Amino acid sequence: MNETLVFTISMVFYLLAFVMFSASISLDRNNLYKIARYLIGIGIISASTGLGMRWYSAGHPPISNMYESLVCLSTFLAIAGFLFSYNRPLPMLEGGSAVGSLLMIGIASLFSSEIRPLIPALQSYWLHLHVSLAFVGEACFALAFILSYMYCFRQILVPRNAELISFKERILALSVVAGLPVFFAGGMMLLYFHLKSHPVFIERSSALLYGVILPTCLMAGILMVLTYLFRGAIGEKTEKWLPSLQVLDNLTYRAIALGYPLFTVGGLIFGMVWANKAWGRYWGWDPKETWALITFLVYSAYLHVRLTRGWNGIWTACLSVLGFIVTMFTLFGVNLLVSSLHSYAGY
Amino acid sequence: MRTILHLFVSLKTAVTIICVLTVLSMLGTFVPQSLEAYQYLERYPSIGHWILALGFDDMYHSLAFQACLWFLSVSTLVCILTRWKSTSRKLFSRLQFVTEKEIKAFEMGMILPKLLTETALARFPQKKELPGSVVIALRTSGKSSLLGGMFIHIGFLMILAGGLLGLFYGVEMAVRGRVGEKVPVPELSVVRAARDADRISRTARNIRHFSPDAPILDKYRQEVEALHKAYVDGLASPAFYVEFNNLWVDNHLDERGQVKGIKSWNSAISFVADGETLASGVTMVNQPVSFRDYSFFQASWSKSYRRIVVRVDLLKDNPEWESFVAAGATFPIIVDFEIEKPRSFSWTPLQMVMQDFMPDFRIIDGRFISVSQELNNPAARIVAYDHKGSVAGRAWAFPDDRVMSPSHVSNLPFIFTFVGAEPEFESGLQMAYDPGKPMVWAGCLIFTLGLIMGFYIAYREEWLMIMPNGRILIAITGNRPAESFRQNLQALAAELNEEKNNDQETIKA
Numbered sequence: 001m002n003e004t005l006v007f008t009i010s011m012v013f014y015l016l017a018f019v020m021f022s023a024s025i026s027l028d029r030n031n032l033y034k035i036a037r038y039l040i041g042i043g044i045i046s047a048s049t050g051l052g053m054r055w056y057s058a059g060h061p062p063i064s065n066m067y068e069s070l071v072c073l074s075t076f077l078a079i080a081g082f083l084f085s086y087n088r089p090l091p092m093l094e095g096g097s098a099v100g101s102l103l104m105i106g107i108a109s110l111f112s113s114e115i116r117p118l119i120p121a122l123q124s125y126w127l128h129l130h131v132s133l134a135f136v137g138e139a140c141f142a143l144a145f146i147l148s149y150m151y152c153f154r155q156i157l158v159p160r161n162a163e164l165i166s167f168k169e170r171i172l173a174l175s176v177v178a179g180l181p182v183f184f185a186g187g188m189m190l191l192y193f194h195l196k197s198h199p200v201f202i203e204r205s206s207a208l209l210y211g212v213i214l215p216t217c218l219m220a221g222i223l224m225v226l227t228y229l230f231r232g233a234i235g236e237k238t239e240k241w242l243p244s245l246q247v248l249d250n251l252t253y254r255a256i257a258l259g260y261p262l263f264t265v266g267g268l269i270f271g272m273v274w275a276n277k278a279w280g281r282y283w284g285w286d287p288k289e290t291w292a293l294i295t296f297l298v299y300s301a302y303l304h305v306r307l308t309r310g311w312n313g314i315w316t317a318c319l320s321v322l323g324f325i326v327t328m329f330t331l332f333g334v335n336l337l338v339s340s341l342h343s344y345a346g347y
Numbered sequence: 348m349r350t351i352l353h354l355f356v357s358l359k360t361a362v363t364i365i366c367v368l369t370v371l372s373m374l375g376t377f378v379p380q381s382l383e384a385y386q387y388l389e390r391y392p393s394i395g396h397w398i399l400a401l402g403f404d405d406m407y408h409s410l411a412f413q414a415c416l417w418f419l420s421v422s423t424l425v426c427i428l429t430r431w432k433s434t435s436r437k438l439f440s441r442l443q444f445v446t447e448k449e450i451k452a453f454e455m456g457m458i459l460p461k462l463l464t465e466t467a468l469a470r471f472p473q474k475k476e477l478p479g480s481v482v483i484a485l486r487t488s489g490k491s492s493l494l495g496g497m498f499i500h501i502g503f504l505m506i507l508a509g510g511l512l513g514l515f516y517g518v519e520m521a522v523r524g525r526v527g528e529k530v531p532v533p534e535l536s537v538v539r540a541a542r543d544a545d546r547i548s549r550t551a552r553n554i555r556h557f558s559p560d561a562p563i564l565d566k567y568r569q570e571v572e573a574l575h576k577a578y579v580d581g582l583a584s585p586a587f588y589v590e591f592n593n594l595w596v597d598n599h600l601d602e603r604g605q606v607k608g609i610k611s612w613n614s615a616i617s618f619v620a621d622g623e624t625l626a627s628g629v630t631m632v633n634q635p636v637s638f639r640d641y642s643f644f645q646a647s648w649s650k651s652y653r654r655i656v657v658r659v660d661l662l663k664d665n666p667e668w669e670s671f672v673a674a675g676a677t678f679p680i681i682v683d684f685e686i687e688k689p690r691s692f693s694w695t696p697l698q699m700v701m702q703d704f705m706p707d708f709r710i711i712d713g714r715f716i717s718v719s720q721e722l723n724n725p726a727a728r729i730v731a732y733d734h735k736g737s738v739a740g741r742a743w744a745f746p747d748d749r750v751m752s753p754s755h756v757s758n759l760p761f762i763f764t765f766v767g768a769e770p771e772f773e774s775g776l777q778m779a780y781d782p783g784k785p786m787v788w789a790g791c792l793i794f795t796l797g798l799i800m801g802f803y804i805a806y807r808e809e810w811l812m813i814m815p816n817g818r819i820l821i822a823i824t825g826n827r828p829a830e831s832f833r834q835n836l837q838a839l840a841a842e843l844n845e846e847k848n849n850d851q852e853t854i855k856a
Contacts, residue, residue, distance in 0.1 A: 117599035117608040120632040250828045261798035269791045278633050280644035280779035281519065282787060283510065285407045287376040297369045301362050308358045338376060 003057075004113055006050035007071055007105055013043030014078065014102040021095035025241045033091055040082055040098055047075040047101075058115045063131040064122055066335065070108035072132075073331070074101040076139035084143055084255065091241060093251075096146035106212045110195065110204045126274035133266020134292075138327050140259025141299070145324035147252040148317040152176040154245055155314060157231075157238050169314045176321055181220040183325075188213045194336060249313065252320055253306060260299050267292050287338040291330035298323040355425040364419045371415065375406030381549075384556035399553055408514075420507055423500045434493050441808070442473045442485050450483065450810050454829035455836050456822030459843060467843050471811055484811040492826055495801020502794025505786055512783030518542055521646065522776045524591040529619065531588055535640055535780060537581025544574035586639070587620040592627070594772040596648075612648040614774040630776060640780045647775030650720040652768040655704050655727055656683045657744045659694075660762045668760035671695055671731075671739070681766065684729070697731040697739050697759075704728075704768065725765050807832065809839055819843075 020036030023029070051072060054062040062068035081097025084090070118127075155173040158165055192208050195201035227234060243251070271292065272282040283289060302319040305311045354360055378398055379390075387404060388395040402409030436444055450456075468474070471484030518538040524530045551567040593615040599607040617627040618638045628636035635644040661678040662668065676694035684690060684701035691698050705717035708726040715726070727744040742757035744765045757763065807825040814820070821839055823832040 117610070120609060120611050123611070124633040126633075247830065250830055253828065254831075257802050261795075261802045264798060265795050269795060272787075272791065274633075276784070277635065278644065279646065280635065280642060280777040281781065282784065285375065285380070290372050290376050294369050294372050297365050297372070301365045301369070304358055304362045304365065308362065311359075311362075334376075 003050040003053040006046050006053065007108075010043045010047035010050065010075075011102055011105050013039050013046065014098045014105075017043060018095050018098040018102065021091045021098065025091050025095075028237065028240065033089060036091070036094065037082075040078060040094065043098070043101070044075065044078045044082060047071070047078065047105075051075060054115070060118050060122075061128055061132065063127065063135070064118055065111070065116070066332070067108050067111040067113045069131075069135075069331070070104045070111070073135050073138060074104035074108070076135050077101050077104070077142050080136075080139040080143050081146075084251075090243070090251075092150055093143065093146050096149070097143065100142055100146070103212065103216065107191075107208070109211075110201065110208050121278055124274060124277065126270060126277065130266055130270040130274050133262050133270065135266075137259040137261075137263025137266055138331065140255050140262065141320075141324050141327050144252045144255035144259065144320045147248055147255060148320035149176065149180065150242060151245060151248040151252065151317040152314070152321075154238070154242050154248060157235050157242070158245075172314050172318060176318060178224070180321065181217070181224070185213060185217050185220075188216070191336070245313070249316065252317065256299060256302060256320065256323075260303065263299070264296055268296055288330070288334050291326070291334050295323065295326050295330050298326050352425065355422045356429050361419070361422050361426070364415055364422065368412070368415045368419065371406060371409075371412050374403060375412075378403050378406065380407075381405055384553045388556075396557075399556070404553070405549075416507065420504060423504055427497060427500050427504075430497070434497060437493055438490060441487070442475050442483070445483065445485075447477055447481055447483075447812070450812050450820065450822055453810065453822040453824045455824065455832045456810075456820060457836060457840060459819040459821060459840060468811065468813075470842075471809070480815040482813040486809040486811075487807065488809075489804045489806040489825070491800045492804040492806035495797045495799075495804070498793050498797025499801060500797075502790045502792070502797055505790025505793060507790075509783035509785070509787030509790055512786060513781040514783075517781035517783060518779070520778045522589055522643070522778050523647075523773055524589065525771055525773050526591055526594055529588040529590045531582060531585035532641065532778065533578070533581040534586045537578055538780075540574040540577040540581065544571050544578065547571050547574070587618050587625065589643070589776070590617040590619050590624075591615075591774060592617055594774050596772070612645055612772075612774070614645060614776065616643070616776075641778050642780070644777040644779065645774070646777035649773045649775070650770050651773060652704055652706060653685050653771050654683055655686070655701060655744075655768045656681060656766040657727065657729075658764040658766050660764070662757070662760045662762055664760075671697060671760050684727070689732075695731075695761075697733060699729055699731050702728050702730050706768070720770075722768060725768065727763070727765060729763055731759055805831075807835065809835075811843075 017036045017040035020032050024032035051062050063072050077097050078101040081094050085094050152173040192205050195205040276282040306316050384399055387398050398404055471486045473485040476482050520538050522530050547567050548571050551564055554561050595613050597610040599610045601607050611631045613629055613631045615629050617624045626638050630636045630643055630645045632645045635642050659680045673694050686701055686704055689698050689700045704727045706725050707717050707719040707721055707723040709718050729742045731739045733739040740759035742759050742763050744763035746765045805827050810822040812820040823836045
């Protein structure tokens with residue numbers, strides 16, 4: 001069996017899991033939530049099997065190009081979401097991680113899935129440590145991003161007469177909730193035009209447009225319209241399926257506190273050690289290195305802001321969202337748009 | 348002074364500097380770095396002069412970026428010093444400074460319904476009696492977590508200090524060579540002179556672009572001349588030579604033995620001084636070799652063809668052929684050329700030069716270029732000169748399987764056919780010396796330890812307060828959100844209640 005087929009199977013399970021999580025929230029059925037957990041578990045098992053098959057046939061861990069990186073990160077995200085809500089049911093977070101994993105595999109299918117031997121620069125055990133640890137950290141950042149999005153969503157559902165939330169905070173929350181889907185669509189369109197200008201990707205760029213961008217936008221649009229139409233009903237049942245702002249803030253912090261050391265050690269420190277071994281210097285201000293540093297700085301700012309009185313809450317949620325956008329740019333934007341020593345990972 | 352101290356201690360200051368550093372780092376990846384001044388002015392007519400004036404053409408060495416780093420370093424140092432007092436109190440004398448009010452204010456606390464026995468109190472290693480007959484007891488865990496932040500900040504400072512050492516005293520230089528070549532490696536001071544000369548020259552070029560008569564340019568010129576002289580003198584008496592003994596490529600092969608891709612570029616090198624080989628080794632990507640102060644890393648690799656073999660056939664269609672061919676010559680003849688090296692032959696009075704060789708040639712936009720270094724579509728250009736040195740004719744050499752009209756490929760009475768070419772590798776080594784590295788690695792280690800201690804070990808204080816009226820308050824706090832201690836509080840209550848029940852059973856018995 002081809003591992004691409006296995007990844008497609010896992011995509012189907014992620015999609016079914018998302019539908020079940022949504023159904024469990026809207027119908028308020030606990031048994032549907034349990035089914036959704038099983039479905040996402042099967043999705044994780046099949047994606048992990050696909051990764052194992054690819055590792056076996058390639059002879060190296062599946063983290064050497066864009067296709068492998070996206071599939072690997074998607075699996076890590078699904079696992080992180082599954083484990084994070086092990087003790088406490090968080091259907092929105094789990095549904096979000098299922099959609100994130102689904103999208104990542106969808107985008108991965110645009111890139112070549114051909115197994116190629118490792119280029120000399122990647123033949124090092126540091127590849128395993130550097131990339132895999134950084135990916136685990138990034139999966140945690142993705143969870144923090146989903147939780148922060150939930151935080152903003154929760155904040156706009158708080159009744160207007162509540163004194164605790166200022167007008168400025170409400171506007172900020174609204175711009176995150178409504179702006180992020182637009183930002184995602186814009187980013188994907190940029191990727192579409194970029195790929196379209198690349199001779200190898202002309203045909204695949206159409207797949208991105210019709211297979212990823214349009215369905216996602218359509219789905220996000222429908223969800224937004226439904227949320228607006230049934231805002232009253234949603235607001236009433238918010239307490240049941242959406243944790244309080246304080247809890248969401250704490251969970252976001254936990255996700256970042258889990259991912260930050262992993263990303264810093266894996267992405268930056270192990271990267272420095274490897275760069276020193278391969279290129280003779282531990283730091284060279286290569287765009288990829290610099291963006292990894294920027295990611296570290298944004299999350300460092302998050303951790304410091306959280307300690308600053310009066311700056312936490314919506315501001316830290318926004319920083320967490322910004323941090324994840326920077327993380328994604330570091331991971332993919334730099335490879336595709338900026339020429340760097342890490343360009344071998346581009347396609 | 349106090350205001351300045353407050354400025355450096357403030358978390359808001361730290362966040363602001365981090366944000367400014369983030370923005371500057373981002374700009375550095377979008378603005379092309381280390382171009383010449385005129386290139387910035389050409390590419391960015393409206394903001395080019397701002398880029399140069401602010402030093403953003405070399406962002407990470409610019410005044411703004413360095414100032415931010417210094418400011419952050421000082422802020423970090425002040426933060427370490429000021430926080431040490433509260434950290435050491437928590438570590439060594441927590442009980443001494445605690446107040447009844449503080450314990451009551453802890454978010455995660457509860458009043459126990461029943462009285463506690465002495466044996467339960469014994470579970471708390473630290474005890475103290477406050478004025479008013481209030482007894483407090485403390486049990487802590489994960490104390491190392493308190494040092495996590497300290498370690499992170501100290502590690503960060505050490506990394507910056509190591510980076511600074513490398514910036515001032517470190518050097519990097521490229522060493523390139525082919526098999527058999529010996530490349531001189533000068534002393535460290537000499538390489539530093541070359542590095543400094545480059546930096547000063549660049550600054551001078553930028554200044555000259557804006558004000559060609561600036562007096563400082565003379566000073567810079569003198570400095571560069573002195574440094575250049577030091578470099579030339581140093582190169583004449585090198586510290587040692589790097590000799591390239593062997594260069595080869597290992598390939599990934601498929602089941603049929605076909606090459607799938609490059610596995611490794613290998614350079615066998617020796618370090619030679621005074622005619623004596625002092626050390627030798629093999630460098631490849633991810634496997635450097637060190638000698639004396641320097642480390643050598645496999646950085647680049649190129650393949651070229653110096654010796655090209657062609658077959659020469661006579662074209663008797665050319666009316667002048669007899670004047671180009673020596674008497675008694677028989678064709679075809681196999682000859683070899685070295686690129687750009689003139690050759691004389693016994694079979695012709697002409698002198699011939701292979702001017703160019705393209706292993707994988709294409710015509711793109713009317714230009715002849717080689718798209719790779721593999722022998723996929725080779726083409727060689729040969730120029731013939733007569734005894735006066737004038738060009739007598741030109742010819743192209745292609746492989747046998749390219750069918751072309753002779754008049755299109757040669758205006759000489761000869762047809763040249765490509766037979767083969769010997770590949771020759773050139774290895775590029777990155778030579779580096781960085782005295783700051785040990786400090787950077789030590790900093791990384793401390794930083795990593797700090798991350799583990801600070802983020803993965805939770806510091807917890809379990810408090811027990813016995814009021815004069817016999818009421819018991821238990822509370823838990825630490826360096827995690829209060830909500831995360833809820834389970835610990837329940838566990839503590841259960842532990843103490845169990846203790847009490849045990850005691851009651853003992854009394855009954």
